[in-house]
Amino acid sequence: MLRQDFNRVNPKRRNVDYRKRQFADPAYKEIEYPHRLNFYEIPPTADITLEQFEQWAIDRLRILAELEACSYRIKSAAEMATHMKPILEKYMPLDSNTSSSTTLSAQRQKDHYSHFILRLAFSSTEDLRRRFNRFETLLFRLRLNDDTARDRNAFIHSLNIDWELVSEEERNKYSSELTAMSGFRKGTEEESWYKVNWERVPDLIESRRVFLRAGTAYVPSKELPSMVVAEFTKRLDRALELTARALPRLDEDDRLTPILDHLSKNFATPDASYSNTNSMAIGAEISARNIDNLSSHFPLCMQHLHRSLRRDAHLKHYGRLQYTFFLKGIGLNLEECLIFWRSSFHKITDDTFNKEYRYNVRHAYGEVGGDSNRRGGGYSPFSCQKILTEHPPGPGEAHGCPYRHFNLENLTALLQGVGISDRSVLQGVREDKDQQKFHMACNRVFEFVHKNEIKKAKDENLLPSSQLETIVHPNEYFNRSYKLKHLDKQTGNEDVKMEGF
Missing domain, CATH: 1.20.930.80 (Transcription Elongation Factor S-II; Chain A)
Known part of the structure; x- marks a missing residue:
């Protein structure tokens, strides 16, 4: 205790x-x-x-x-x-x-x-x-x-806040002003008014919902909640x-x-918990040969890793870690993951791959390494918070978060390279990046890419609420993206319907 x-x-x-x-x-x-x-x-x-x-x-x-x-x-x-x-x-x-x-x-x-x-x-x-x-x-x-x-x-x-009730005499004195502030509503003659220092109700003054005289705000009883908030x-x-x-x-x-x-x-981007049991995209073929097709559902950080891997046939250490844990999280098993990395590193020999890279993939899945790692089934996929704050990429490295670690020119080029050319979206991403709201930029892109599917899901009552909860994990991004893009394949089962939202 x-x-x-x-x-x-x-x-x-x-x-x-x-x-x-x-x-x-x-x-x-x-x-x-x-x-x-x-x-x-x-x-x-x-x-x-x-x-x-x-x-x-x-x-x-x-x-x-x-x-x-x-x-x-x-x-x-x-x-x-x-x-x-x-x-x-x-x-x-x-x-x-x-x-x-x-x-x-x-x-x-x-x-x-x-x-x-x-x-x-x-x-x-x-x-x-x-x-x-x-x-x-x-x-x-x-x-x-x-x-x-x-x-x-x-x-x-119950708060016992020191609000002074306006007397009947004072109400009569300013009756025309108070009536004008009330908008001539029925029953305003019986409405109570309170006097407070104007500094205590700035929002009411800004929206012109009080009568202001000599530094004193006359507040109608219907505005008490605003006073309580202040x-x-x-x-x-x-x-x-x-x-x-x-x-x-x-x-x-x-x-x-x-x-x-x-x-x-973790105030800006809370570290999301991850569970294999509720994050799988139902119906998806998760195999080494299908990663290219599935990459359209990846967040920008993982799309950049995938494109870099296909371009260079190689990723440096932290890039391999970030991408391996992500692929493991979407459901790629160890055997298929080894096939994927071996085929991706096609410029090296089998002997080099087995000596330098095979062990690390097996370690990520908990097949080798310390006892605690084996008991836990390997390491969990990186959350947005971890990607944002740990091991920033250096020269020649492709890991990290593009919204944070890319300059604006390279970020814009990457977004356009994956099909994001809408000016309002690019401007919104620019503002999010300037304000260091990197997860907001990612969610902005997600909502633009899936705007038609989101509308359809809402219209067909496939979402439990009218909005999506903010995504703070790359694997959750993939999970939601795949399900939205395959709404027609979802069954009417309540456990299947947009699980994870």
């Missing part, structure tokens, strides 16, 4: 400043969750396992990363809500008080703990704090809008700064440090 216990006696730290005691009190407090929503002002103190600590944080990170992707791909709030609904249900469901669910407390505990875990991970730099606050606020807004009116109002009134953002920003100051003083369990470090590095 794991507990955030920061009160262990240390002879070097006996004289603790009273202002630091807030970070040194591990006393367990029973936390109740009367509301679906949470301002995350009370840190958790109960015991959880190390596995829960990591898994809960990863699940929340997936949601925040998907929200970040949505902010670049999806324009309207309604589209984003539709897209995120099944993802939230998958990774972090939160049922309302009116539901009959028996897991309300467990759901809300996971939400509570995962927020504070990521708060620790993303408090170290100003950039991480700013991004974390932005997408936590977006998540809070989605949940607030999705809440029932009764639960939302109960939560808002208050959430302000409080979280302050809390993140306090956490950042406390980090050097926290006596963290050394088991947590690598987990927190891993989480912070």
Whole structure:
């Protein structure tokens, strides 16, 4: 069991400043969750396992990363809500008080703990704090809008925020202005108004939904949710700064440090888990002789490796590793993989291939090497995160991510070489690359290449949601691409229908 216990006696730290005691009190407090929503002002103190600590944080990170992707791909709030609904249900469901669910407390505990875990991970730099606050606020807004009116109002009134109710006298004084702001809706005479400093509601001022006078914003009651969101953002920003100051003083369990470090590095592109059991493209002929045909379904990184291999009849070490693990992941067995590499390296003799390359292929499949490698069936295919961050390519090497490691001219030439010539797509890729949203560029290309199939899948109700979850693994790219391009061969079986989306 794991507990955030920061009160262990240390002879070097006996004289603790009273202002630091807030970070040194591990006393367990029973936390109740009367509301679906949470301002995350009370840190958790109960015991959880190390596995829960990591898994809960990863699940929340997936949601925040998907929200970040949505902010670049999806324009309207309604589209984003539709897209995120099944993802939230998958990774972090939160049922309302009116539901009959028996897991309300467990759901809300996971939400509570995962927020504070990521708060620790993303408090170290100003950039991480700013991004974390932005997408936590977006998540809070989605949940607030999705809440029932009764639960939302109960939560808002529990906050005790210092909003001043506009008096009857003042309402009469500005009656014409307030009525104009309300748009002459029926019943506006009975509508309540609140006074707040204008700095607390910048979004309402920007959209001209409040009456502004002498630095005071007069906000109608129907806009309370926007005020709540603004208050959430302000409080979280302050809390993140306090956490950042406390980090050097926290006596963290050394088991947590690598987990927190891993989480912070994976904010942009979360490291995707990979499973052979649910990633195979049903009906595909995965053989050495068919790789050329299947390569049209490969992401750009693997298409570049394949084209380089066909051009040079050779790949350097890291290119062979990246491509071998990918081919293994799509279902190419060891025997066929050896045939593929031997036929691809056609400029060398059998003896040279057997001496210099055969062992490495067998090792990748777990046939030779250490015991742990054999027990695990070899190594897993590289995720986008691993390709982006480890072993950048040098001269003469073809591995890596073209969206990151190519200059713009070479990237454009490669995209055009695989049939991407649409100006809007190329411009979008340029912007994604400039903003270092490399996985977004890859998803942009995927959606363009498969736009007709995606539309057909939606029209025929073959997708569980109106949008695709962001791809963060090359093998998932292949899996989805093959299934989309072969919709007519998919059966009506629910287990087969667009599995993996």
